[in-house]
Amino acid sequence: MNLILGGGIAGLLLASSKKDSMVIESQNKVGGIFSYEDIGEFSIPLYPPLTARKCDLFSQFSYKEVELNVISRKENYLLEKLGVSNLPEWLVFNEKMYYIDNLRLVLDSLSKTTRVRLSTTFMYKGGKRVILSNGEVIKADEIYVTVPSYLLNIKKGRSIGFLEAVFFVNKSDRAENTVIVDGDKGVTFSHVILASWMNNSYDIVYVLIPFSMKIPSWDRVYGDLKRKNILKKEDIISFRYRVIKDAILERDQDEKLKEEKEDIHFCGRLGKWRNFTICETINDILHC
Ligand SMILES: Cc1cc2nc3c(=O)[nH]c(=O)nc-3n(C[C@H](O)[C@H](O)[C@H](O)COP(=O)(O)OP(=O)(O)OC[C@H]3O[C@@H](n4cnc5c(N)ncnc54)[C@H](O)[C@@H]3O)c2cc1C
The missing domain is CATH 3.50.50.60 (FAD/NAD(P)-binding domain)
Incomplete structure (x- = not known):
């Protein structure tokens, strides 16, 4: 066996x-x-499967082309904030990406x-x-x-973990199909994906919070999301959290x-x- x-x-x-x-x-x-x-x-992925190109050796996926508005703040400090030497390809967002929808x-x-x-x-x-x-x-x-x-x-080797939050929020005037990359060490999260393309009735907001030893408190994360005008606690209809202990891998x-x-x-x-x-x-x- x-x-x-x-x-x-x-x-x-x-x-x-x-x-x-x-x-x-x-x-x-x-x-x-x-x-x-x-x-x-609704059935939603705990992380949205996005790829820069279609997987050429696997024909079972179907894709939706997504145009992303990528907003970067203090990007030069991102590697330092994450504590890694290189960014994984899956953490690089282009203006045009493919979402695996099946x-x-x-x-x-x-x-x-x-x-x-x-x-x-x-x-x-x-x-x-x-x-x-x-x-x-x-x-x-x-x-x-x-x-x-x-x-x-x-x-x-070693690894960097991500605390991940997935929020289900009402559609509003918040930016659509947007990825926010934040290298500012004073902000708990490093990436936010506003995935409006996934659902016609609700927005799904994915937030990645890097950690190496201590997991940041949710109060700080919510404080940062509000301060950066991404979402307020009152907007949230439902949410899921998870800890991805080995997210970015350093050999x-x-x-x-x-x-x-x-x-x-x-x-x-x-x-x-x-x-x-x-x-x-x-x-x-x-x-x-
Ligand atoms: C946060 C994050 C986001 C990503 N986003 C993208 C993306 O958008 N696009 C892209 O192309 N790639 C992305 N990747 C990379 C991509 O996830 C992978 O290459 C691929 O999906 C990994 O599949 P896997 O089965 O090897 O690993 P995983 O999906 O990590 O699966 C490992 C499995 O092992 C299980 N496991 C762990 N410990 C034990 C244990 N002790 N006993 C039994 N089971 C255990 C876990 O529960 C899990 O089910 C991302 C990776 C991460 C970490």
């Missing part, structure tokens, strides 16, 4: 491409960064064809054996790791990868510890 750790798009694609596979996922839903949440009658359908159809087991933690015991949180031991023929490699005691320079050890396969952004875009993730999976 092929055991696949992680049920993001990488894990699901791997599972669908291999016979007799099982996915182990720690959350109660699949999709990873792009998992979906139902708010009222990702939920793709994730649903991939997850229907595979066994997914929920296990909040797992322990790797060597010899291709994994212990799940209920104590069950699974012995696999092959193990594919799409979760952080440090969970198998292989450290490939160690002199790392000696032990990837071949015990024939474990490391795939996707977390397995390889690279800031892949969704298209790069798909390409990586095809060769993993």
Whole structure:
């Protein structure tokens, strides 16, 4: 049996491409960064899947072209604020982007064809054996790791986390289809996406707040959103929060990868510890 750790798009694609596979996922839903949440009658992605170009090796996506108004403040300080040496490609916003508008359908159809087991933690015991949180031991023929490699005691670098908020707000005179990039260290958030294209009745506002050690307080975040005229607490109809612990990945320079050890396969952004875009993730999976 092929055991696949992680049920993001990488894990699901791997599972669908291999016979007799099982996915182990720690959350109660699949999709990873792009998992979906139902708010009222709407299903929205917890992060909007945007790409600069269409994924050439994957034909199942359908795209909506989105024209973005990108507003940058103190952009020269952004890398310092994030604490990284380079920006991931997925955090660079062009005036014209493609929004993958059928990702939920793709994730649903991939997850229907595979066994997914929920296990909040797992322990790797060597010899291709994994212990799940209920104590069950699974012995696999092959193990594919799409979760952080440090969970198998292989450290490939460090990471910057994002606290993420998704707000469902009434449409108003706020700017449409806008991305605000803020490099000012005095402001908690670094990116705001006003995704008006996603819903005809409501605006969906995504806010990314970087952190390395301490997570900023929500009072400060709300204070900044109000001060910068983005939204007020009263505008919010519904919201979701999540902590993405390993969002931007920084690889160690002199790392000696032990990837071949015990024939474990490391795939996707977390397995390889690279800031892949969704298209790069798909390409990586095809060769993993
Ligand atoms: C905040 C953010 C926004 C992004 N936006 C874009 C974008 O707009 N466009 C783009 O092209 N790319 C974007 N990317 C990159 C893109 O998300 C990826 O390349 C691709 O979607 C990653 O898929 P994945 O399955 O490898 O990883 P993930 O989606 O991170 O999935 C990993 C999975 O492993 C699970 N997991 C973690 N720990 C455990 C554990 N201990 N046990 C079991 N399961 C575990 C997680 O719950 C998750 O389901 C973004 C990345 C981030 C971090």
